[in-house]
Every structure is written in structure tokens, then in C-alpha cells.
Amino acid sequence: MQLWGGIDEVPADFGPSAVTIGKFDGVHLGHRSVLAQLRSLATDSGLQPVVVTFDRHPFALLRPDDCPDALVSNAQRAELLADSEVVAALVLEFNRELSELPPLAFAERILHDALDTRLVLVGSDFRYGYRGEGRIEALREHGQMFGFEVALLDDVRIGGTRVSSTQIRQHLSAGDVRSAATLLGRYPRVRSTVIPGDAIGREIGFPTANLDPAIEGFLPADGVYAAWAWIDGVRYGAAVSIGNNPTFDGIPARRTEAHLLDASVDAYGKAIELDFVEYIRPMVKFDGLDSLAAAISADVGRIRALLAAET
Known part of the structure; x- marks a missing residue:
């Protein structure tokens, strides 16, 4: 083109x-x-x-x-x-x-x-x-x-709903990435670069790729999502969190981070794309690292099963 x-x-x-x-x-x-x-x-x-x-x-x-x-x-x-x-x-x-x-x-x-x-x-x-x-x-x-x-x-309609960018934004703003995907005809996608983080995820056994806040695309509402992550043309299942991490009294800036399932990748400085598949849960304030780690472990199990059904 x-x-x-x-x-x-x-x-x-x-x-x-x-x-x-x-x-x-x-x-x-x-x-x-x-x-x-x-x-x-x-x-x-x-x-x-x-x-x-x-x-x-x-x-x-x-x-x-x-x-x-x-x-x-x-x-x-x-x-x-x-x-x-x-x-x-x-x-x-x-x-x-x-x-x-x-x-x-x-x-x-x-x-x-x-x-x-x-x-x-x-x-x-x-x-x-x-x-x-x-x-x-x-x-x-x-x-x-x-x-x-x-x-x-x-007009193009799906289930009686007119397909529009406004409707898609409303779905994403509510965290409903599945409905947004139906109107897009593909998973909602964002793109950024992996930057160093605070290593809290690594400390509790769930290392994350932290996205530069200069993100291309429309981020859905704060919460935890099942997603596909693309790095160097390779697709990985991922647990993605968006928000300011209330467990640690709220990190000032909203951040997006992805834990790659069953994979260890040195992604610092690399481009990363996230395809959002399903909303899992809202951001929650836990009472410590152990509770946070247990919740993430449960999230990962659910996301792994959900993504397996997507392939």
C-alpha cells in the first residue's frame, strides 16, 4: 500500500x-x-x-x-x-x-x-x-x-448494534475486551516498548515485562486480563495488569505490565504488542506479598486454561 x-x-x-x-x-x-x-x-x-x-x-x-x-x-x-x-x-x-x-x-x-x-x-x-x-x-x-x-x-450491525468506534471505546473503558473484539473483528491491541520496572513481580515469582507509558492503542479499564503478548514475532500467553497497584498504597502513575506464562524472555528495550482476550478481575488491594502472590497464581491458572481454549 x-x-x-x-x-x-x-x-x-x-x-x-x-x-x-x-x-x-x-x-x-x-x-x-x-x-x-x-x-x-x-x-x-x-x-x-x-x-x-x-x-x-x-x-x-x-x-x-x-x-x-x-x-x-x-x-x-x-x-x-x-x-x-x-x-x-x-x-x-x-x-x-x-x-x-x-x-x-x-x-x-x-x-x-x-x-x-x-x-x-x-x-x-x-x-x-x-x-x-x-x-x-x-x-x-x-x-x-x-x-x-x-x-x-x-451501517454494519452485529446483534442489532451498529459497529462504531464510539461503541468500541465504551466497551474498552468498561474492561469488556471480548465485546470490543467482536466489533473490531480482532483482539484489541496495544503496542509499546519494554522498560525496567521495580522488580516486585520477580520478587514474588511472577516477573513482568513493564510497558513504556507511551503506548500505542487504547488501553482498557484497570484490571487483570488474559492476553497474548508478541515479542520478536513470537506469541506468548500473558497475564496483564493495568493500574496503579493498590497493594503498595498506589503507584502514582498508571502502569501496564505483562507476566509471560511459562516463558523467560529478556525483553528489555524490545517492542511488545498485547492482544487483550478476556477481563479476569479488578485491581485489588491485598494485605501483603503472600496474598498478592496467591492471587496472581490463581489468575495465571485461570488465564492459562482460558488461552488454551482460544488456540
């Missing part, structure tokens, strides 16, 4: 294309349905399937207090889009200039001039241009002016 960081990076001879436009936060099952339809329509018409997206949520600029946390980083999103087999993704910097671009100028500069668009695939609630003034009727009018058709998408 070609990844362009602005219209200046699009080759002058690119196109003609079929385009879909959106934030694609999480690249969930709804997005994947859109991308599958885009590929199909593009193939039928001899067009190049392209995603147009943004480097941040528009609220980050326009309404920062209301801006939701992203489900995935830009790098993670690019990897997920590449897996969808689109030819290219155009990532537009959502700055003041773009936010004030009139709908007609958006259609002309980005869809017509840059991408030679012949088909635009969007939902019925799609809005574009300054203050979201451009809607489907305007998009169709601009299509007549610039030579592209407009096709509308239906």
Missing part, C-alpha cells in the same frame, strides 16, 4: 480512483466492510481503491475537550489499512487550513485534482468541508462537476 502524507505526495499520473473518506479509527468490522465494498466496486470499474483519512480526529483541533482517545495510532491504522488491500491511503493533516476548506474546494483539490476520483463511497451521514457544510446532495453535485459518482453505504 502506498501511504501519502498529503496531496503533494500523490503521483501526478495516479488514478483513476475509487475513494472512501473517513477517520477509520480502529479499522473495525464496519470499516472493513466499507473497504471490501470499495475494492469490489473499484475492481468492477477498473479503478484504484484509495482511502482518504486524517492524521488526527477533527475534534483535536476544533473541540479538543471533546476529542476521544484514538483506538489505534496512525502507524497501527496504516498497518491495518494495508492488510485491507487498498492500493493507497492519503493521510491529510487536519489543520486550520483544511478545516476551513469549502466543500467545493475539497472536492476539486483532493478528489478531482489529486486522486482523479471517479467513484466516492460514503455513508449517508457523511459531511465534509468547512463546518461540515458539504453533505450527500452537495457531493453529488460536485461529482457532476468533476466527473465522479457517489455510492452510499449501509
